[in-house]
Every structure is written in C-alpha cells, then in structure tokens.
Amino acid sequence: MKEIAKKVKADSFLLMASSNEMRNTCLKNIIENLKKDKEHILAENKRDIENARLENISSSILSRLLFDEHKMDTVIAGINDLIKMPDPIGKITLKRELDEGLVLTRTTTPIGVIGVIFEARPDALVQIASLCIKSGNAAILKGGSEALLTNRALFESIKRAIKDSNLPEHALVQLEARSDVSELLSCYEYVDLLIPRGSNSFVKYIMDNTNIPVMGHADGICHTYVDEDFDLDKSIRILVDAKTQYPSACNTTETILVHKNAVDKLFPRLNKAFNDARIKVFAHKNIIDKFDNAVPATDNSFHTEYLEKTVNVKTVDDIDEAINHINTYGSHHTDAILTNIDSNADYFMNRVDSANVYKNCSTRFADGFRYGFGAEVGISTGKLHARGPVGLEGLCTYKYKLYGNGDIVADYADGKKEFHFKDL
Amino acid sequence: MKEIAKKVKADSFLLMASSNEMRNTCLKNIIENLKKDKEHILAENKRDIENARLENISSSILSRLLFDEHKMDTVIAGINDLIKMPDPIGKITLKRELDEGLVLTRTTTPIGVIGVIFEARPDALVQIASLCIKSGNAAILKGGSEALLTNRALFESIKRAIKDSNLPEHALVQLEARSDVSELLSCYEYVDLLIPRGSNSFVKYIMDNTNIPVMGHADGICHTYVDEDFDLDKSIRILVDAKTQYPSACNTTETILVHKNAVDKLFPRLNKAFNDARIKVFAHKNIIDKFDNAVPATDNSFHTEYLEKTVNVKTVDDIDEAINHINTYGSHHTDAILTNIDSNADYFMNRVDSANVYKNCSTRFADGFRYGFGAEVGISTGKLHARGPVGLEGLCTYKYKLYGNGDIVADYADGKKEFHFKDL
Numbered sequence: 097m098k099e100i101a102k103k104v105k106a107d108s109f110l111l112m113a114s115s116n117e118m119r120n121t122c123l124k125n126i127i128e129n130l131k132k133d134k135e136h137i138l139a140e141n142k143r144d145i146e147n148a149r150l151e152n153i154s155s156s157i158l159s160r161l162l163f164d165e166h167k168m169d170t171v172i173a174g175i176n177d178l179i180k181m182p183d184p185i186g187k188i189t190l191k192r193e194l195d196e197g198l199v200l201t202r203t204t205t206p207i208g209v210i211g212v213i214f215e216a217r218p219d220a221l222v223q224i225a226s227l228c229i230k231s232g233n234a235a236i237l238k239g240g241s242e243a244l245l246t247n248r249a250l251f252e253s254i255k256r257a258i259k260d261s262n263l264p265e266h267a268l269v270q271l272e273a274r275s276d277v278s279e280l281l282s283c284y285e286y287v288d289l290l291i292p293r294g295s296n297s298f299v300k301y302i303m304d305n306t307n308i309p310v311m312g313h314a315d316g317i318c319h320t321y322v323d324e325d326f327d328l329d330k331s332i333r334i335l336v337d338a339k340t341q342y343p344s345a346c347n348t349t350e351t352i353l354v355h356k357n358a359v360d361k362l363f364p365r366l367n368k369a370f371n372d373a374r375i376k377v378f379a380h381k382n383i384i385d386k387f388d389n390a391v392p393a394t395d396n397s398f399h400t401e402y403l404e405k406t407v408n409v410k411t412v413d414d415i416d417e418a419i420n421h422i423n424t425y426g427s428h429h430t431d432a433i434l435t436n437i438d439s440n441a442d443y444f445m446n447r448v449d450s451a452n453v454y455k456n457c458s459t460r461f462a463d464g465f466r467y468g469f470g471a472e473v474g475i476s477t478g479k480l481h482a483r484g485p486v487g488l489e490g491l492c493t494y495k496y497k498l499y500g501n502g503d504i505v506a507d508y509a510d511g512k513k514e515f516h517f518k519d520l
Numbered sequence: 521m522k523e524i525a526k527k528v529k530a531d532s533f534l535l536m537a538s539s540n541e542m543r544n545t546c547l548k549n550i551i552e553n554l555k556k557d558k559e560h561i562l563a564e565n566k567r568d569i570e571n572a573r574l575e576n577i578s579s580s581i582l583s584r585l586l587f588d589e590h591k592m593d594t595v596i597a598g599i600n601d602l603i604k605m606p607d608p609i610g611k612i613t614l615k616r617e618l619d620e621g622l623v624l625t626r627t628t629t630p631i632g633v634i635g636v637i638f639e640a641r642p643d644a645l646v647q648i649a650s651l652c653i654k655s656g657n658a659a660i661l662k663g664g665s666e667a668l669l670t671n672r673a674l675f676e677s678i679k680r681a682i683k684d685s686n687l688p689e690h691a692l693v694q695l696e697a698r699s700d701v702s703e704l705l706s707c708y709e710y711v712d713l714l715i716p717r718g719s720n721s722f723v724k725y726i727m728d729n730t731n732i733p734v735m736g737h738a739d740g741i742c743h744t745y746v747d748e749d750f751d752l753d754k755s756i757r758i759l760v761d762a763k764t765q766y767p768s769a770c771n772t773t774e775t776i777l778v779h780k781n782a783v784d785k786l787f788p789r790l791n792k793a794f795n796d797a798r799i800k801v802f803a804h805k806n807i808i809d810k811f812d813n814a815v816p817a818t819d820n821s822f823h824t825e826y827l828e829k830t831v832n833v834k835t836v837d838d839i840d841e842a843i844n845h846i847n848t849y850g851s852h853h854t855d856a857i858l859t860n861i862d863s864n865a866d867y868f869m870n871r872v873d874s875a876n877v878y879k880n881c882s883t884r885f886a887d888g889f890r891y892g893f894g895a896e897v898g899i900s901t902g903k904l905h906a907r908g909p910v911g912l913e914g915l916c917t918y919k920y921k922l923y924g925n926g927d928i929v930a931d932y933a934d935g936k937k938e939f940h941f942k943d944l
Contacts, residue, residue, distance in 0.1 A: 109843075109847060109871055109873060112870070112871065112873070113867075113870045113871050192891070192892055194885075194890065194891070194892065198881065198885075200891060200892075202908075207903050207904070208873065208903060288903050288904075289903070289904060303731065304731065307727065307728065309733070309902070309904045311904070327926065329926075330925070330926030331926075333926060333928055334926060334927075334928055336928075337928035337929055337930050338928075341928070341929045341930045341933065342929075342933075419533075423533060441923075445921050446536070446537050447533060447536065447537050449533060449536070449632065450919065451919055451920060452919065452920045452921075452922065453919055453920070453921050453922075454921070454922045454923075454924065455921075455922070455923045455924060456923070456924045456925055456926060456927070457622065457922055457923075457924025457925075457926070457927040457928070458924075458927065458928045458929050460928075460929035461618075461622075461922055461924075461927070461929060462920075466618065466929075466932070466939065467616070467618070467624060467920070468616055468618065468624075468939065468941035478733070479631050479632060479712050479713075479917040480631070480712075480713060480733045480735070480904060480905035480917065481904035481905040483917050483918060483919065483920075484626075484919070484920045485920075493903040493904065493907050494907060495869075495874065495875055495876065495877055495907065495908070496875060496876045496877070496886075496891070496907075496908045496909075497869050497876075497877050497878070497879075498876065498877075498878045498879070498881055498885055499865075499878075499879045499880070499881075500878065500879060500880045500881025500882075500885075501754070501880055501881075502751065502753075502754030502755075502757060502758060502880060502881070503758075503880070503881040503882065503885070504757055504758055504760075504761035504762075504765070504881070504882045504884075505761055505765045505766075505882050505884035505885060505890070506761050506765050508890070509765065509766075515890065515892065517892035
C-alpha cells in the first residue's frame with residue numbers, strides 16, 4: 097500500500113502540470129470507453145446485484161448498487177458537464193506588485209493526492225474519478241465491497257482512458273481490499289486529503305484514526321425553524337419536503353423548531369400533513385397532544401439523525417432559543433428559517449453556525465448539483481478549506497508565485513527600498 | 521479548561537454577528553489602553569528580561585522577549601493598519617440565482633474559536649489578538665512562559681478594550697499554565713482551529729496530539745536552485761540574502777541546488793561570498809573541493825533545517841532533478857529558481873509543490889507583511905484552507921445562504937421545475 101501511495105504521489109506531480117486539454121481529452125476517452133464497455137459493465141452489475149440479493153442486503157442498498165442504462169446516461173451527462181466547465185487550475189486569484197518589478201500572484205493548483213472511500217454506489221466511482229481528473233488531482237479510490245465487480249469493470253474503462261490520454265499511469269488507483277483502507281490511513285506522507293463517504297460511525301472512525309486531513313461530514317442533523325410570522329401553505333409544503341423528499345439524505349430536516357406564537361396556526365395543518373405522509377413525531381411533552389402520531393422526545397432525540405420518516409418537534413420562546421438549540425444540537429450542516437420577517441431571517445442566518453443557512457425553502461437544496469457546481473465529492477461540515485457542497489473548487493488549493501529580478505530582503509530591512517503594494 | 525473553552529465558544533457566536541464598526545472600536549480602544557498602560561507594560565517586560573537573564577536564556581530569545589518603546593510603536597502601527605483594512609466578514613464571493621426567486625450567496629464568516637500557542641515574543645500576543653478581533657474570531661491565547669509578566673500586562677489592556685467596546689467577555693482568553701495547553705488539545709467540540717508557533721518538535725507534538733485541525737508549519741526547509749543560464753551578480757546577492765539575512769527564520773534557504781553547467785561560473789564567486797559571510801557549507805563529495813569551508817553532506821543534511829549560517833550545496837544534472845529533490849526533501853514552504861530562461865522558471869514554478877515558489881528573488885520574501893497582508897498569524901505549509909502566509913483572509917471561512925419563497929426539492933426531482941443557474 098505504502099509503495100502504491102508513493103507511486104501515486106510521484107505521478108501527482110506530473111498530473112499537476114498537465115493541461116486542461118489533456119485532462120478534458122481523458123474525460124472524453126472515459127465517455128467513449130464507458131459506451132464501448134457498456135454491455136460488460138451492466139452484466140457485471142447484474143452479478144453484483146445477484147450476490148447482494150443472496151446476502152439478503154437491504155433494498156435501499158440494492159437501489160444504490162444498481163447501475164443500469166439510466167445511471168450510465170446520467171454519469172456520461174455528468175462527465176460532459178465537467179468537460180464544459182472552465183479549468184479550475186491556474187486561475188489567478190491575486191496579482192500584486194510588491195515593489196517595482198517584484199510581482200506576486202496567487203494561482204490555483206490541485207491539492208495533490210486524494211483518498212476517497214465511498215459507499216455502494218458505482219456511479220460515485222465515475223463521478224469522483226472525473227472530478228479528480230478535471231481538477232488535476234491524483235486519487236486513490238476505494239468503493240463499497242458490494243459493488244466490487246461493477247467498480248472493477250468501470251475502473252478498467254477509466255484506466256484505459258488515462259493511458260490513452262498520456263496522463264501518468266498512477267493518476268488513479270483503485271483499492272479493493274478492506275484491509276487496504278486502514279493502511280491508507282497511515283500514508284500521511286503521500287496522501288494530502290481523505291474524503292470518506294458513508295455512515296456516521298464510518299466517517300468518525302476515519303477521522304479518529306488518521307493524521308491526514310479529512311473532509312466531509314459525519315452527522316447531518318438539520319433543522320427548520322418556523323418563526324412567529326410565517327406563510328402557512330408554503331411552510332407546510334417546505335416542512336413535508338424537507339422531511340420526506342428523500343429521508344435518508346444528510347440534508348433532510350430532523351428537528352422542527354416552532355415559535356410559541358406559531359403553534360396554534362401551524363400545528364393543526366402540520367399534524368394532518370404528517371399523518372398523510374406517515375411521519376412519526378417525537379414531540380416535547382408540552383405539545384405532544386397536538387399530534388395524533390407522537391411519542392415523547394428526550395434530549396437524545398435531538399442528537400439523532402433518523403434517516404427515515406421520523407422527526408422531532410419542539411417549541412421555543414424566541415428566535416434566540418431556536419438559534420441556541422441549532423448551534424448546540426445541530427451538526428452545522430443545513431438549517432432553515434421560515435418567516436415573513438426579513439430582519440429575523442438575517443438575524444438567524446448570521447448567527448446559525450452552519451455551512452448552509454436557508455430562508456423559506458427546503459433544507460434538501462444543500463447539494464452540489466443544485467448549487468450549480470456540476471458535481472460534488474461530498475458536503476463538508478468542517479470550517480477549514482471547503483465548507484458545504486464540495487465541487488471542483490474545493491479540490492484545489494493555491495500557491496504564491498513571486499517574480500523578481502535580483503530582489504533581496506536586506507534592501508527592505510535596511511530601509512534602502514520600500515514596498516508599495518499595487519494590486520494589478 | 522473545558523469550561524473556559526465552552527464559554528469562549530458561546531461568546532464566539534456573539535462575536536460572529538458583531539459589526540466591523542464594533543470590532544474597529546475595540547482595536548482603537550486597545551491602542552488607547554496600550555498607550556495609557558505603557559509604563560506598566562515596559563516595566564513588567566524589564567522584570568521578564570531580568571528573570572530570563574537569571575535563567576541564562578539565550579541572547580536570541582532575549583531579543584525576541586524585549587518589548588520596548590520601539591516594539592510598542594510597531595504593534596500600534598500594526599493595529600492602525602488593521603483598522604484601515606476592509607471588513608473581512610460578510611464579503612459575498614458567489615451570488616447565483618438557481619431558479620426564479622431562489623438566490624444562493626456564499627458569504628465570508630469568522631471560523632469561530634481559534635487556539636494560538638506561540639513563542640516568547642510579546643508583540644505576537646498583540647498582533648494575533650488584533651487579527652482575531654478584526655476577523656470576528658474568538659481566541660484562546662497561550663504565550664511563552666518567559667514573557668509571562670509582559671503578556672499579562674498586555675492582555676489586561678486588551679481585555680479592558682474588549683469590555684469597553686461591548687464585545688463579549690470571553691471573546692479573548694489568555695492561558696498561563698503549560699498544563700492548560702494539553703487540555704486545550706482535547707477541546708475538539710469548542711475549538712475550531714489550532715495555530716501553534718514555535719519549534720519544529722513543538723508543532724509536530726501538537727499535530728500528533730489533537731483532533732482539532734492544525735494550521736502552520738513544522739519544518740522550513742527551503743531551496744534555491746541555480747539554473748544553467750543565470751545572472752551571476754544577482755544570484756550571488758540573492759543566495760547570500762536567502763541564507764544570511766535572518767538565518768533562524770523559516771523561509772531561509774537551507775539547500776542550494778546548482779545545475780552542473782553552472783558550476784564553473786558560480787562556485788568561485790559563491791565560495792568567496794560564503795567565506796566573507798562566514799557560512800559553513802555541507803557539500804556533496806563531488807564538489808567539496810570547490811569550497812574552502814566545506815564538509816561532506818549526507819542524506820540527512822538535506823533533511824535538516826539549520827536555522828544558522830550553514831547551507832547544503834548539491835549539483836543536479838537538470839531542472840527535473842532539482843524539482844524532484846525539492847519535492848522529496850523540502851517542506852513545501854518556499855523554493856526559488858534563479859534563471860535567465862523564462863520557460864524554465866514556469867516549468868519549475870508549476871512543478872514544485874510548495875506554498876511559495878519564486879523566480880530570481882530571495883526565499884526570505886515569504887511573509888505576510890511583505891505580501892501586503894498587513895500581518896500574519898503564521899505561514900501554512902498544509903494544502904487545505906490557507907496556504908503560505910496567513911492573514912485576515914485565512915482566518916475566515918464562508919457559509920452558503922439560500923433565499924427562497926416556498927421552494928421545495930420535490931418540484932425539481934419531479935421535473936415540474938428546472939434550475940437555470942444565473943450568476944448575479
């Protein structure tokens with residue numbers, strides 16, 4: 097593993113200096129190969145699905161594991177979008193003359209080597225590989241073991257595309273054994289960033305067992321706060337969407353906070369909507385009688401990411417109590433306010449310490465595609481580097497380039513010369 | 521300690537929502553208080569210096585420990601510069617209409633709570649405290665124990681300024697006991713970022729003993745590569761400056777790499793210049809006879825940050841060997857090429873994987889002041905978040921704000937609506 101990581105690191109320096117044209121050619125070759133290899137890939141996926149069925153794997157995993165014509169079309173469309181996007185590398189984000197003839201630039205560069213460990217979805221393999229190629233990053237990829245055969249077939253197509261585009265051989269490497277993951281965690285010298293995607297406990301395990309920087313999120317405990325003055329119809333629609341549109345997603349609302357003055361107007365309609373959508377409610381004991389389908393909430397309820405049609409409901413005395421609850425119990429992912437009072441929206445959005453803060457819309461919007469980033473490698477709840485949905489930009493860093501003509505620091509330290517700092 | 525960190529975290533949310541005006545008022549109050557308390561601060565510094573002398577502390581630490589009228593003027597000038605700088609918080613770096621009436625912005629925000637552990641210089645306390653206030657970050661500061669009395673006096677002035685400007689009480693906290701540092705390392709829930717400044721082994725210790733993200737650099741192993749075609753006079757000036765202008769700085773050149781075709785032209789003058797500057801040379805055995813004052817270099821020499829007037833010299837067959845050496849032995853801090861060939865400069869600057877890459881100037885320029893950042897909390901050799909000198913911008917993160925009007929994801933998932941992504 098260390099030897100592989102070392103080779104990937106060495107090749108990452110070559111990839112870093114590759115042109116956008118070469119990287120786009122590689123993406124085009126991936127599309128060609130995927131089309132050519134389609135039969136084989138879909139057949140291998142059928143075998144994976146067969147094996148998963150025999151192991152009695154849950155239907156939600158089965159649906160993520162499926163890679164059919166439709167998924168193939170979607171990943172190809174995604175790669176085509178990436179090809180059209182401007183080169184994320186070599187963008188100058190600062191240009192400053194420090195003194196006559198001494199010019200500083202800050203230029204975007206790839207991060208280097210990225211380790212991505214992800215769940216059962218084979219489409220994620222293609223999406224992540226394409227994002228890494230477009231951003232000039234080498235990557236070590238480990239997919240879910242349920243998708244072993246599909247991933248192997250997909251990776252063969254990708255690997256051939258890399259070779260045919262004259263990109264370095266170890267620009268992308270796939271791991272298959274679970275034991276490789278624990279070794280990967282110790283490759284601090286060669287891996288610049290780890291992106292784990294998967295269950296809560298899995299991401300926490302990765303974070304606790306490596307010195308390599310980790311980007312991602314463990315929990316997705318999102319909130320929607322209904323303010324004292326709000327639009328009833330829109331709010332009901334939003335609350336149902338935020339909880340039910342895809343309950344197992346990380347940006348699904350787990351707790352609804354309601355201003356005490358909103359209770360009488362909101363709860364009758366909310367109760368009916370939740371009954372219709374078959375949502376189970378954990379309610380604070382003072383409002384439990386407002387719902388047909390409620391059980392008492394405990395402190396622990398508010399720390400729970402349900403990933404199913406279950407929601408907490410709690411009343412608050414004022415907007416500050418809502419903000420405090422969110423900053424205390426939330427996972428700093430996505431939190432929304434439903435209000436008719438603009439100043440309350442600003443107050444809430446400035447004080448809630450989350451990657452995504454929303455006014456009058458569903459928390460489910462937190463996603464790289466919906467933000468127009470083309471694709472995402474994940475959503476980060478960390479505050480350093482990229483925060484929120486992470487696309488091409490989050491896969492880049494920058495370097496400072498200084499162009500001189502014999503310039504030395506002693507001249508400035510001795511007062512012979514002075515900086516004049518002109519932004520160009 | 522956990523209790524203190526918890527209070528700082530709580531107050532960080534208030535500080536996050538403070539206006540630039542309030543934060544600037546606080547900075548002005550700090551200046552006023554420092555002026556008022558000057559006699560007391562300078563007297564306390566004399567006591568620290570006295571104590572240090574009794575403990576036979578090195579003259580280089582004594583000079584860093586000194587806080588006199590001149591240092592006072594410098595820190596006050598620094599705070600005045602910060603006041604003049606635009607608010608780093610609330611800058612909109614992306615504004616995009618996702619669909620009619622659904623607007624996404626990306627807005628800069630403070631990181632939250634920053635733990636800074638720094639060396640003997642009392643001026644660093646004021647500089648870092650001011651940077652944190654200007655950027656709306658709460659901070660837990662631990663200065664060097666040699667500067668205990670000076671730091672205590674300085675912190676009293678700062679603390680009073682915070683109170684008088686109605687910023688939250690625990691916006692800044694100072695630690696005095698060394699044992700507090702190890703407890704701070706476990707305050708993962710309350711501290712968003714650690715910035716350790718000090719020796720190599722100290723920074724490594726911090727990095728290995730906390731789950732909190734760490735920003736900074738351990739080693740500063742910088743290189744200057746002399747290409748086959750170069751300007752002799754300028755190159756000698758640069759090489760001497762890069763090694764001797766301040767040998768204990770992290771951006772000092774530790775290894776000079778020389779193209780084999782440059783040897784005959786460079787070495788006679790370099791030998792004389794190094795003799796004049798009393799620089800000790802560790803040279804590769806094939807060139808050791810070119811220097812009067814050389815000993816054989818080992819592999820270990822190239823891994824060493826000397827922090828004194830000692831330098832490694834090695835010849836390389838071509839620019840690729842130089843780049844490989846730097847990417848292998850360097851610390852990704854600052855590396856320069858001296859060349860008359862522009863395409864070689866580009867080749868080198870694109871492939872050397874360091875925070876700062878230079879053409880025809882001294883590595884000593886890598887510094888927040890010299891880049892026009894006003895001040896820096898340190899230089900980062902990490903690739904995530906801020907890289908290179910870290911000023912106000914590096915102390916900020918961002919959040920995504922989404923403004924809707926009843927928007928739900930189901931409408932887009934069902935194909936009733938489509939995103940149109942218009943940048944505003």
